[in-house]
Amino acid sequence: MLTKFAATLISAASAGRLARTVEVDCPNDAWEPVYLANTNVQTFNTETNEPICKPKSDSYEIKCTATGIEVDIKYGLLYEAYDEATIAQSLKDQPAMLGNCAGFVPTEFGDFGYKFKVDYDQKDVDGNFCYTSVESGQSSAIEGDEQTYINFVYNISGNNAGVTNELGLILSSKLNFSVYCAIPESFDVSNSHQVDIPEGAHTGFQGQVSPDLIAAQFELNKYTEDWSAVDNESIVEIGSSTNFKVDPQDSFPANLIKYFITECHMDGMNDKDEDMSYVINHGIDCFSPILAAGHSSPHDLTFNMFAYGHSKKALESNMLKCTIQLCVGDSCYDEYYEAKEVCNAGYIQRLSPAGFASDDNVADGSGDGN
Numbered sequence: 001m002l003t004k005f006a007a008t009l010i011s012a013a014s015a016g017r018l019a020r021t022v023e024v025d026c027p028n029d030a031w032e033p034v035y036l037a038n039t040n041v042q043t044f045n046t047e048t049n050e051p052i053c054k055p056k057s058d059s060y061e062i063k064c065t066a067t068g069i070e071v072d073i074k075y076g077l078l079y080e081a082y083d084e085a086t087i088a089q090s091l092k093d094q095p096a097m098l099g100n101c102a103g104f105v106p107t108e109f110g111d112f113g114y115k116f117k118v119d120y121d122q123k124d125v126d127g128n129f130c131y132t133s134v135e136s137g138q139s140s141a142i143e144g145d146e147q148t149y150i151n152f153v154y155n156i157s158g159n160n161a162g163v164t165n166e167l168g169l170i171l172s173s174k175l176n177f178s179v180y181c182a183i184p185e186s187f188d189v190s191n192s193h194q195v196d197i198p199e200g201a202h203t204g205f206q207g208q209v210s211p212d213l214i215a216a217q218f219e220l221n222k223y224t225e226d227w228s229a230v231d232n233e234s235i236v237e238i239g240s241s242t243n244f245k246v247d248p249q250d251s252f253p254a255n256l257i258k259y260f261i262t263e264c265h266m267d268g269m270n271d272k273d274e275d276m277s278y279v280i281n282h283g284i285d286c287f288s289p290i291l292a293a294g295h296s297s298p299h300d301l302t303f304n305m306f307a308y309g310h311s312k313k314a315l316e317s318n319m320l321k322c323t324i325q326l327c328v329g330d331s332c333y334d335e336y337y338e339a340k341e342v343c344n345a346g347y348i349q350r351l352s353p354a355g356f357a358s359d360d361n362v363a364d365g366s367g368d369g370n
């Protein structure tokens with residue numbers, strides 16, 4: 001699964017638009033006008049009558065990672081008129097802000113003059129998150145992209161010192177705009193492993209982590225029978241109860257972004273070299289009773305190991321794939337769970353994690369269970 005990121009600048013003008021032909025009117029050469037589609041007619045804010053402009057592509061650079069955002073900008077994005085030396089000094093004394101957190105003047109820089117770099121879960125000295133807002137369930141403007149995203153939005157604003165002279169006179173306007181990074185709300189992690197029929201050959205166990213940016217922040221690990229340690233080296237015997245768990249890297253802001261398994265399926269090959277797949281669980285807690293599948297938390301999965309054939313190739317082909325869902329907010333998991341799909345026929349709803357009922361319920365849903 002291809003994990004995608006979006007990095008976008010949002011113009012401060014967000015009200016209705018009015019189009020009319022005028023000479024280009026923008027704060028400075030770091031900005032450019034927003035035109036009506038396929039024309040040279042600039043758009044205007046219908047409420048303020050101000051022209052709508054956007055930052056030029058060469059006046060900023062945004063880098064979104066799985067754990068944070070980095071923004072480099074030219075001074076012209078912060079102030080309408082400015083003296084570069086004065087601005088540089090003023091920003092050292094009173095930094096511009098990315099949401100609730102301060103930026104800085106880098107000691108070594110190329111085409112830009114100011115930098116912001118924060119983690120998504122980073123806070124200011126007062127304990128406030130750096131981001132201005134978090135928006136879940138956002139859609140991409142890219143045609144055909146059905147993925148939904150979590151947007152971390154940051155308002156950027158300059159300081160007053162940069163436009164105030166020694167007499168306390170404000171000589172220019174500060175400019176405000178927003179940036180955001182969009183993190184996909186769902187993605188796949190996988191674990192390829194060899195299984196063994198008792199008395200079969202033991203040649204080892206291998207774990208595989210998706211190279212995608214977000215998925216690389218997680219590992220799908222096999223655990224010992226008592227869950228005391230990761231055990232990605234031993235071979236699994238067919239029929240034995242086997243534990244798997246999704247573990248985040250230390251760098252992932254798991255204290256802010258909640259994650260949970262929504263579905264796991266096993267891919268593999270049979271003795272005829274045909275591709276096979278079986279859904280072990282879906283809808284978080286709808287499990288296959290054939291495999292005695294279940295979990296103790298939304299992060300893990302236990303089932304009786306199986307294979308699709310007896311040949312060496314078949315036994316080495318198993319690939320467990322789990323889909324992970326991300327969400328933000330104290331109640332986001334509960335809201336997702338309440339709206340989740342009903343269990344397919346043949347699957348059992350086991351409500352075992354904290355917050356769920358302790359009894360098992362057989363689903364009456366429709367479907368073939370495969």
